Amino acid sequence: xxxxxxxxxxxxxxxxxxxxxxxxxxxxxxxxxxxxxxxxxxxxxxxxxxxxxxxxxxxxxxxxxxxxxxxxxxxxxxxxxxxxxxxxxxxxxxxxxxxxxxxxxxxxxx
Amino acid sequence: xxxxxxxxxxxxxxxxxxxxxxxxxxxxxxxxxxxxxxxxxxxxxxxxxxxxxxxxxxxxxxxxxxxxxxxxxxxxxxxxxxxxxxxxxxxxxxxxxxxxxxxxxxxxxxxxxxxxxxxxxxxxxxxxxxxxxxxxxxxxxxxxxxxxxxxxxxxxxxxxxxxxxxxxxxxxxxxxxxxxxxxxxxxxxxxxxxxxxxxxxxxxxxxxxxxxxxxxxxxxxxxxxxxxxxxxxxxxxxxxxxxxxxxxxxxxxxxxxxxxxxxxxxxxxxxxxxxxxxxxxxxxxxxxxxxxxxxxxxxxxxxxxxxxxxxxxxxxxxxxxxxxxxxxxxxxxxxxxxxxxxxxxxxxxxxxxxxxxxxxxxxxxxxxxxxxxxxxxxxxxxxxxxxxxxxxxxxxxxxxxxxxxxxxxxxxxxxxxxxxxxxxxxxxxxxxxxxxxxxxxxxxxxxxxxxxxxxxxxxxxxxxxxxxxxxxxxxxxxxxxxxxxxxxxxxxxxxxxxxxxxxxxxxxxxxxxxxxxxxxxxxxxxxxxxxxxxxxxxxxxxxxxxxxxxxxxxxxxxxxxxxxxxxxxxxxxxxxxxxxxxxxxxxxxxxxxxxxxxxxxxxxxxxxxxxxxxxxxxxxxxxxxxxxxxxxxxxxxxxxxxxxxxxxxxxxxxxxxxxxxxxxxxxxxxxxxxxxxxxxxxxxxxxxxxxxxxxxxxxxxxxxxxxxxxxxxxxxxxxxxxxxxxxxxxxxxxxxxxxxxxxxxxxxxxxxxxxxxxxxxxxxxxxxxxxxxxxxxxxxxxxxxxxxxxxxxxxxxxxxxxxxxxxxxxxxxxxxxxxxxxxxxxxxxxxxxxxxxxxxxxxxxxxxxxxxxxxxxxxxxxxxxxxxxxxxxxxxxxxxxxxxxxxxx
Numbered sequence: 001x002x003x004x005x006x007x008x009x010x011x012x013x014x015x016x017x018x019x020x021x022x023x024x025x026x027x028x029x030x031x032x033x034x035x036x037x038x039x040x041x042x043x044x045x046x047x048x049x050x051x052x053x054x055x056x057x058x059x060x061x062x063x064x065x066x067x068x069x070x071x072x073x074x075x076x077x078x079x080x081x082x083x084x085x086x087x088x089x090x091x092x093x094x095x096x097x098x099x100x101x102x103x104x105x106x107x108x109x110x
Numbered sequence: 111x112x113x114x115x116x117x118x119x120x121x122x123x124x125x126x127x128x129x130x131x132x133x134x135x136x137x138x139x140x141x142x143x144x145x146x147x148x149x150x151x152x153x154x155x156x157x158x159x160x161x162x163x164x165x166x167x168x169x170x171x172x173x174x175x176x177x178x179x180x181x182x183x184x185x186x187x188x189x190x191x192x193x194x195x196x197x198x199x200x201x202x203x204x205x206x207x208x209x210x211x212x213x214x215x216x217x218x219x220x221x222x223x224x225x226x227x228x229x230x231x232x233x234x235x236x237x238x239x240x241x242x243x244x245x246x247x248x249x250x251x252x253x254x255x256x257x258x259x260x261x262x263x264x265x266x267x268x269x270x271x272x273x274x275x276x277x278x279x280x281x282x283x284x285x286x287x288x289x290x291x292x293x294x295x296x297x298x299x300x301x302x303x304x305x306x307x308x309x310x311x312x313x314x315x316x317x318x319x320x321x322x323x324x325x326x327x328x329x330x331x332x333x334x335x336x337x338x339x340x341x342x343x344x345x346x347x348x349x350x351x352x353x354x355x356x357x358x359x360x361x362x363x364x365x366x367x368x369x370x371x372x373x374x375x376x377x378x379x380x381x382x383x384x385x386x387x388x389x390x391x392x393x394x395x396x397x398x399x400x401x402x403x404x405x406x407x408x409x410x411x412x413x414x415x416x417x418x419x420x421x422x423x424x425x426x427x428x429x430x431x432x433x434x435x436x437x438x439x440x441x442x443x444x445x446x447x448x449x450x451x452x453x454x455x456x457x458x459x460x461x462x463x464x465x466x467x468x469x470x471x472x473x474x475x476x477x478x479x480x481x482x483x484x485x486x487x488x489x490x491x492x493x494x495x496x497x498x499x500x501x502x503x504x505x506x507x508x509x510x511x512x513x514x515x516x517x518x519x520x521x522x523x524x525x526x527x528x529x530x531x532x533x534x535x536x537x538x539x540x541x542x543x544x545x546x547x548x549x550x551x552x553x554x555x556x557x558x559x560x561x562x563x564x565x566x567x568x569x570x571x572x573x574x575x576x577x578x579x580x581x582x583x584x585x586x587x588x589x590x591x592x593x594x595x596x597x598x599x600x601x602x603x604x605x606x607x608x609x610x611x612x613x614x615x616x617x618x619x620x621x622x623x624x625x626x627x628x629x630x631x632x633x634x635x636x637x638x639x640x641x642x643x644x645x646x647x648x649x650x651x652x653x654x655x656x657x658x659x660x661x662x663x664x665x666x667x668x669x670x671x672x673x674x675x676x677x678x679x680x681x682x683x684x685x686x687x688x689x690x691x692x693x694x695x696x697x698x699x700x701x702x703x704x705x706x707x708x709x710x711x712x713x714x715x716x717x718x719x720x721x722x723x724x725x726x727x728x729x730x731x732x733x734x735x736x737x738x739x740x741x742x743x744x745x746x747x748x749x750x751x752x753x754x755x756x757x758x759x760x761x762x763x764x765x766x767x768x769x770x771x772x773x774x775x776x777x778x779x780x781x782x783x784x785x786x787x788x789x790x791x792x793x794x795x796x797x798x799x800x801x802x803x804x805x806x807x808x809x810x811x812x813x814x815x816x817x818x819x820x821x822x823x824x825x826x827x828x829x830x831x832x833x834x835x836x837x838x839x840x841x842x843x844x845x846x847x848x849x850x851x852x853x854x855x856x857x858x859x860x861x862x863x864x865x866x867x868x869x870x871x872x873x874x875x876x877x878x879x880x881x882x883x884x885x886x887x888x889x890x891x892x893x894x895x896x897x898x899x900x901x902x903x904x905x906x907x908x909x910x911x912x913x914x915x916x917x918x919x920x921x922x923x924x925x926x927x928x929x930x931x932x933x934x935x936x937x938x939x940x941x942x943x944x945x946x947x948x949x950x951x952x953x954x955x956x957x958x959x960x961x962x963x964x965x966x967x968x969x970x971x972x973x974x975x976x977x978x979x980x981x982x983x984x985x986x987x988x989x990x991x992x993x994x995x996x997x998x999x
Contacts, residue, residue: 025139025143026139026140026142026143026146027142027143027146027147027150030143030147031150042166042167042170042171043140043143043144043147043167043170043171044167044170044171044172044173044176045170046143047136047139047140047143047171047173047175047176048173048175048176051136051175051176052175066142067146069145069146069149070142070143070145070146071141071142071145073138073139073141073142073145074138074139074142075139075142076139
């Protein structure tokens, strides 16, 4: 767990990659997340996170088709590895346990 | 391909930038994303905003993950490599302690010398930069340009000021000063009117009231515009005000000069002390307002040319244009005045005489004009500067030499590095970094050295420089220079060393550093040439100094005491002289203003044979007022005729001339001839042998003595004694008796004489010191080179010894090469040194002849030093037991 730490932003992107499936390339991920988070993201931030997670083995990628809107450049389609799925699930579990362990709302001493 | 109408494209330059720095393998994807993003933004925002967002996004792409590596190897970052290079440079430095010390030490000495000289030059060039309107302040300079007789001067007749004030609208203000010894200028006995004790002060000058405004002199008390406007007023400097009128405003106070109570002065104001970097350094400005030295002295265009004239122009005035207009002063006044008097000089004045406007900041370094100011010498600036460059080059040559000499040791390193994949570029960087490390360390040490040596340098150069530790520019500039010098010194070794072919080097085929022998030899020759030239210069300046101090100068400068500030003695002079003459050791006494040493009073005038005044051009001549004991006291020689005598009433119209004047007037038998001077006719009663009364840079000029009872400011006492101290004490006692309110001040004639040539002595010392520096640097280099040579040839030497070579043969073998180089240097240096010093001596009308002995001595010194330097290593090599060196084979 220690080595495979996922940042919060990275986790969001990873999940977006899984959600978008075969459409998971840079700009689409960015559009999707911007809509959900309701804030502007930069290409640099998205790309950095993608490259880092690829380096850590959460993602793999392959070339997709080119399009006119991309100025004739190919997309790079990302997909999550089984390992990524496993880590995501672990994190969800940890969160769930923590939620369980938290004192009920209202009783908590603020 | 895709020709779409209305396809808005993102700005081009961020794209180029992107392509430049993003990793190649990410480029297509990211470029595509950026484009798509841009098109998205176009839907939502204006084109301009979309473009702006595009640029912004591009900048945000600068992230370590996405950037290209700068080095070719992806394993090591650039930074790591540089760190590695520093480490290697440092290790190399520690491994070769002696070598490193010599490299750095030599470099540091060169840099220290350069820094000191740099400070000196900076200081010299920074005079008179403190004026707010400095570009409008000018001094008038007369340029007389007759072929074969060019002169530049600054002194003009009194009415020039009125001439300038009327008719030249571009001149805002003009003002005059009298700077040389004239009535109350120079030094005086000074006291407050309410006190009796006199004190000796100097730095008195006359100045027009306008001078305070023209030179923007800040006032402590009083106003610039009014402080000097009252007749007989004076402005004193703050330091003098603090001394005489502590804690009060002295305006309106009365002061007395030379006990002359009938002519008191009123303080009109107190000015700030002149800044250290001002060409003027005076403490007392006496007003010229309504000053009449004699009736009509302020209106005569042909009377006395004694006024230095300054002007302040209006902004926008063209000084070159004004110079042309100023010729009207020459044509309408000066020439007219001369013609009216029938002076034949008028014609020449019209032809050759012009006025120039000299910017105030150029005054200090213009030492060609005799204007009774302290000057820097632009020649000295150049001399110092070139010597500094020379020493720095010597040090750099050392550096290059030693680096390439050690190449053999580095060759294998280079070879191995190349084998494991180093590029030449990388090696060059490595060696450059080494060079920079050395240069930086040397710079640090040089700076410290310069700081430590600054007090001695100040003494040498007669300056008061401070090390600019607190200036913001010191460290950036030093750092930058260290980089530049490191680059210059390192670039050749870097390319030389990095050029080795790995195969040859590792096979051991490279003959040890021999490739650059020719270059190294050239550099050794260069170093020794410079050294020998400096030795020659040193020897010749010292010879010239010796010549000046011991030449027969036409009078006897030894054992003469000069009592200063003696004009206050007034009518007691005869009694005082008699009292002194009663002392057994006193030979003679004379009182005068005029001495055959510089900075005493001078009176120039025109002389004609009687009756030729309107026909011939006058002969410029010094006209000195002396008493009857002058010639005898000074030990001058009467060639013919007799000295002055008080018993002969006619002697008030008698004159004694020097040989030069006699010759110039064309007298066969001068005694009894009569001469015309502006103020009357005189009969020649004697001829005095020529004596030097100005620096030996000029020839002896015509001179005449007339008899005068005017109490001069100096009393010269010739004594003959073994016990100088006792005599001085006795003279002092007599003085106290006559002048209880004025402490005695004296100096010695021979000392004053020597001071005239302080600059020669200084030049000699500068040469000596820099010669020593050059020798040290050159020797450091030579020592290291010889050590290296011996190391390289140690096996050869051992084998030779085994085969029977004796000590002398080995020493000869090792020193022969170096000695040859020194001899070549000698051959080059002799003509160079001769040429330089011949040029320098040409400044002197009286100088030594350069003899071949100088060159022999210089050569011998150089060879001796070279031998000494080489010998220690050579002897060590010749003494080692050969088995030690050969055992390993």
